[in-house]
Amino acid sequence: MTYKKRMLVVMTVDSLIVLSAIFIGAFLLYNISSLWDGLLVSTAIVLVIAHHVFAYIFKLYKGAWSYASTNELLRIFYAVTMSLLVAGLFQVAVFGMLSTRALVVTWMLHILLIGGTRFAWRMYRDHYRKPKKNRxxxxxxxxxxxxxxxxxxxxxxxxxxxxxxxxxxxxxxxxxxxxxxxxxxxxxxxxxxxxxxxxxxxxxxxxxxxxxxxxxxxxxxxxxxxxxxxxxxxxxxxxxxxxxxxxxxxxQVEDLLGRDPVELDTEGIADTITGKIVLITGAGGSIGSELCRQLCKFDPSEVILLGHGENSIYDIHTELKNTYTHITFDTEIADIQDGERMQTVMDTYAPDVVYHAAAHKHVPLMEKNPQEAVKNNVIGTRNVADAADACGVNTFVMISSDKAVNPTSVMGATKRIAEMVVQDLNRRSATRFVAVRFGNVLGSRGSVIPLFKKQIEAGGPVTVTHPEMTRYFMTIPEASRLVIQAGALADGGEIFVLDMGEPVRIVDLAKNLIRLSGYKVDEIGIDYMGMRPGEKMYEELLGDEEVHEAQVHPKIYVGKTKNGNYEPAKEVIKYINHDSLVAQLIEVSNDFKQESSKVRAAN
Known part of the structure; x- marks a missing residue:
């Protein structure tokens, strides 16, 4: 029913109710002949008109009867009372008398009938409309x-x-x-x-x-x-x-992390991002793409999406330009290992802020391919950072990993050296270089959650390396928020770390995911496969000498990182095609444990 038709029906019903109220009241108090009295008829007409006027003023005709509530009853009280007051004033002004008893009875019947029709419809809707069977x-x-x-x-x-x-x-x-x-x-x-x-x-x-x-x-x-x-x-x-x-x-498994998400200092971030040109490397990845979504909420003037994979860059570019029509988006298909290309991109766009999310992060794969880890995570970071420095970028935020703390893997070692690269540049550059460390990201490409889901869909078992292995976990949006917040807090040279609460046992995560998928743990089963090369039993977010108790933002810490010497990192690049590359990684990253090389030798 259209609004106009509904209004016509409601006004007609209300008119009948008002007339019924005044004539029933007169009949109860007087006799049948009194119903045709001029005073009564004229009062009835005035009362109908006044009712519609005050029903409009108090929005009685805008309320949905099926959702009638105490607020509706209050509006009915106001409208009916004002209508009766007007009718009473009319009687005094025109006839010089006031039918007090009749008006009081009419007022009572008026409220009862008007309110009753509203709530009767709601009662019908709530209790008598036939629901579906077998709910x-x-x-x-x-x-x-x-x-x-x-x-x-x-x-x-x-x-x-x-x-x-x-x-x-x-x-x-x-x-x-x-x-x-x-x-x-x-x-x-x-x-x-x-x-x-x-x-x-x-x-x-x-x-x-x-x-x-x-x-x-x-x-x-x-x-x-x-x-x-x-x-x-x-x-x-x-x-x-x-x-x-x-x-x-x-x-979702993200709901069960047992930790409330970090809140953003939106004003501080807006000062850093709003109206600025922002470049994101690795923009097509799981972290990079979410980083783009979060950044666009702060209205940058232009966003450059840089990545090596054309399909992933196409997907995030299509999504963003359809959602944020007022922001300019540019795409660059480029490899961060190409230093000249990075410099060209920086010169072309002159970004204010750079978020460096491109990296190789899969621990076992990088153990087998250390040269590629160095090319991408070390040389690639150096290329992007050098280009940002030469271009005069205001802030450069590098995404690091908790695996960079006391690293026992090639991936962790290359991330630690990448941190050294940006810290070294920060000491001699006008650009503010910072790094952000966080733990495992739920649902990111190559993470454990997609693997577990595939294993559950296949009927199991779910494979876990060790029953006591623990990891820090966070969601992709949380990781992206931390990166953005770090850029706003940056003075230069810091390594920011999220207070990630208590670490989670991998086996507990697997059990939760099995239950969330609608199965019992015994139905799917869990197999323990043993630790893989480069893996730790547990991860750390800060080394012992890096711990700084004070928070720079709720749930965010800044580590007191050592002033690493970048010169030895150059040796890693020299040895990239030599068999001693891993040995150089161990030496340069300082805390890289010798157990890693023993495990590699055993395999």
Missing amino acids: TRTLIVGAGAAGTMVARQLQGSPESELEPVAFVDDDVSKQHLEMMNVPVAGTVEEMQAVAEDFRVEQILIAIPSLARCDLQRIYERCTETGVKTQIMPLLEDILSGKLEVTQFRDV
Whole structure:
């Protein structure tokens, strides 16, 4: 029904209600002959007109009856009261008298009938419209505002596949109560028993403000039930209109990190990025592409997407130019190992800020190909950094790795030497050179999550190197935010590190992913394959001599890095085609452990 037709229907119904209220009131107080009295008829006409005027003023005709609430009732009270006051004034002004009793009775009937029609329609919508048959019996975790909102939406939608049958909530004051006619049947710890008692077929987690450590605890209880578990959208997505309340999603492994994401100093970043020319190397990679997305939120004037793979650069360029039409995007298919090409690109665009995300990062592959690791991670970094220095770039941010701390792998050693390259340049350049270290990135190319998912899809088993191996984990957006924040905080020469909370056992991550995929751990199985060349049992974010207790930003530290001597790094480049390359890497990166070479010799 169109808005105009709806208005016509509502006004007609309200007119009949107003007339019924005044004539029924007169009939109850007086006699039938009084219904044709001039005072009554003229008052009825004035009352109808006044009602429509005040109904418009108080927006009674804009409210959806199927969602009538206490606010609607309050507006009805105001509109009816003002209408009766106008009718009373009319009687006094024209007839010199006031039918007090009749007006009071009319006022009561008026409110009862107007309000009754609204709430009767809502009652019909909520309770009498036939829902789908065989709906999924659903347990809602959280009986707060979000949980009751979810229950109301599910109950009020006949098309919904879900039927709320119970809540669980840790709030003692809500136990044994009912919300939307749905009982609060127990606490989170009692979830398994509640699920059995109510024959639950699905669980919805409806606590949008839930900390990740609490979500992990709740999800563990959910998995014990063996029932499919989903979570409601983020509150900001609901408020912004991106998603509906009932657009539930599966719990992701990123949700279970047990750490809240780092927040950005948006004002500081805006000063660094807004209106500036920004260049990103490795822009087609998982980190580089997300870095581009995050940067564009701060409205740079121009973004240069540089990468070696044409398909990945094409994909991110197409996505960004369709999303951010006011920003200029340029693409450069180039190899950072080509120093002259890097200088040409820098001279062409004269960027204000450079984010260097291009690198080889796969540990076992770089163990077998140390020359390529040096070419890309060391020489490539030097080429981009030298070009940035010569071009007068304001800030250069290099993405490093926790594997650069006390490295036991070729990849870690090359990253440590790359840090030395930018620190050396910072001492003699007007450009501010900084590096950013973080741990493993969930979902990035070559990370453990895609591998585990493929193994689970194939029916298992999931392969883990060692039951006690731990790693620090973060999401791709978190990694990108840290890189952007580092650029805003940079004075030059720092190595920024995210406070990543407690490290996670790889085997626990594998178990969570198996459960999230809808299987039991015993169904898929876990095989322990042994540590691979170059791997550590655990990673570090800062060496002992680098630890600086003070945070420069909430959840971000800056390491007190040593003033490494860059001269020996030049020897690595000289030995790139020699068999002693790995030995030079060990020597130059200082802390590179001899155990790595022993492992390589054994293999």
